[in-house]
Amino acid sequence: MEFATRSIHAAQPAEGGTGALVAPIFQTSTFEQQAPGIHQGFDYSRTNNPTRARLEAVLAELEGTAHAAVFASGLAAVNAVLQAYLKPGDGIVVPLDVYGGTYRILTRVFGPAGCVVHQVDLSDGDAVARVLTPRTRLVWIESPTNPRLLVYDIAALSRAAHAAGALVVVDNTFATPVFQQPFGLGADLVVHSVTKYLAGHSDLIQGAVLARETDVFEPVKFLQNATGAVPSPFDCWLTLRGLQTLELRVERHAANAEAIAAALERHPLVRRVYFPGLPAHPGHEIARRQMTGFGGMVSFELDGTVEDVVPFVSSRRFFTLGESLGSVKSLVCHPARMTHASIPAAEREALGLSDTLIRLSPGCEHHRDLVTDLTEGLDAVGAGRRKETIVV
Numbered sequence: 001m002e003f004a005t006r007s008i009h010a011a012q013p014a015e016g017g018t019g020a021l022v023a024p025i026f027q028t029s030t031f032e033q034q035a036p037g038i039h040q041g042f043d044y045s046r047t048n049n050p051t052r053a054r055l056e057a058v059l060a061e062l063e064g065t066a067h068a069a070v071f072a073s074g075l076a077a078v079n080a081v082l083q084a085y086l087k088p089g090d091g092i093v094v095p096l097d098v099y100g101g102t103y104r105i106l107t108r109v110f111g112p113a114g115c116v117v118h119q120v121d122l123s124d125g126d127a128v129a130r131v132l133t134p135r136t137r138l139v140w141i142e143s144p145t146n147p148r149l150l151v152y153d154i155a156a157l158s159r160a161a162h163a164a165g166a167l168v169v170v171d172n173t174f175a176t177p178v179f180q181q182p183f184g185l186g187a188d189l190v191v192h193s194v195t196k197y198l199a200g201h202s203d204l205i206q207g208a209v210l211a212r213e214t215d216v217f218e219p220v221k222f223l224q225n226a227t228g229a230v231p232s233p234f235d236c237w238l239t240l241r242g243l244q245t246l247e248l249r250v251e252r253h254a255a256n257a258e259a260i261a262a263a264l265e266r267h268p269l270v271r272r273v274y275f276p277g278l279p280a281h282p283g284h285e286i287a288r289r290q291m292t293g294f295g296g297m298v299s300f301e302l303d304g305t306v307e308d309v310v311p312f313v314s315s316r317r318f319f320t321l322g323e324s325l326g327s328v329k330s331l332v333c334h335p336a337r338m339t340h341a342s343i344p345a346a347e348r349e350a351l352g353l354s355d356t357l358i359r360l361s362p363g364c365e366h367h368r369d370l371v372t373d374l375t376e377g378l379d380a381v382g383a384g385r386r387k388e389t390i391v392v
């Protein structure tokens with residue numbers, strides 16, 4: 001079955017009993033038992049819930065496995081993997097540009113508890129090899145990354161990690177299972193901020209962990225119930241609805257991103273465009289190999305100052321200024337003042353995060369409206385600058 005067909009049909013039969021084409025929302029905390037411990041597979045909704053179970057089955061189908069557990073947020077999903085696999089003295093390897101929330105929980109929660117965090121340039125195989133030891137439990141990959149959309153070689157990193165006895169986790173939030181299937185590339189675990197493309201409509205917070213093997217999944221599944229960070233049946237139902245259009249949406253996101261990247265490249269006020277689909281992007285060749293599309297995100301550096309960026313990002317017609325990504329509605333973000341503001345300026349510079357870097361999450365609007373909105377904004381920056389020159 002092709003991906004689009006799977007996202008509509010797999011694990012989604014009509015509801016037994018009523019024949020309802022759309023599964024009901026099982027908004028219940030508990031379930032009647034026939035005798036103590038005798039029930040129909042559900043006893044308490046923190047442990048298991050039919051709406052959540054259906055979502056987990058669909059997500060598993062889309063990532064090409066049999067094991068999925070959903071959580072109340074992407075970070076709760078990240079936490080479950082870390083808690084399951086990192087014990088005091090264990091090591092984890094993460095990319096330099098790992099998602100800020102993952103960096104925070106590692107350095108503020110797991111680091112102080114005795115775990116050793118190695119932040120490494122994952123495109124440098126020697127640097128990765130230098131930090132891999134018998135105590136390394138996890139190699140954590142994001143690809144493409146935030147906000148420069150760097151791409152790392154999941155298959156090569158998996159080989160190196162496995163040779164050292166470590167498990168490989170891929171945060172597949174930016175790529176989605178439509179464009180990237182990490183289990184086929186060697187990953188042992190996949191995490192998602194479902195909040196983004198999977199749910200797709202900026203109306204909920206949710207996360208997921210998937211595993212290829214039963215024994216790797218079990219500790220995560222245990223923590224889902226034991227720590228209790230589960231999403232509501234209603235939020236699971238919303239995600240089930242969103243997933244049916246996942247491929248349609250991300251194909252439109254990606255086509256819009258491509259049109260925007262091309263237009264930005266041509267604009268004189270744009271110093272640099274980050275989009276894995278551009279041949280000049282450092283991860284372009286790997287992306288071509290390991291992805292079936294280049295994703296829906298674009299970032300660029302404005303050739304100007306922070307003072308130019310603020311009015312540009314604050315006054316777009318179709319790009320709402322806000323954190324998050326992957327929604328049908330376009331979003332724009334200024335990492336230096338928003339998502340990455342807590343990183344000291346010198347560190348940001350070392351990471352290549354310029355103060356005039358702007359991150360775009362094109363939605364599903366028409367690409368001409370989005371491109372016009374952006375070029376009008378850039379032209380306005382240029383016009384403002386010319387006026388200043390005349391006044392001086």
Ligand SMILES: Cc1ncc(COP(=O)(O)O)c(C=O)c1O
Pocket residue numbers: 073074075076078099101142146171173174192193194195205206207324
């Ligand atoms: C790559 C990535 N992973 C994990 C998360 C955390 O997800 P959530 O915000 O749903 O907790 C985010 C959130 O932005 C993210 O971008």
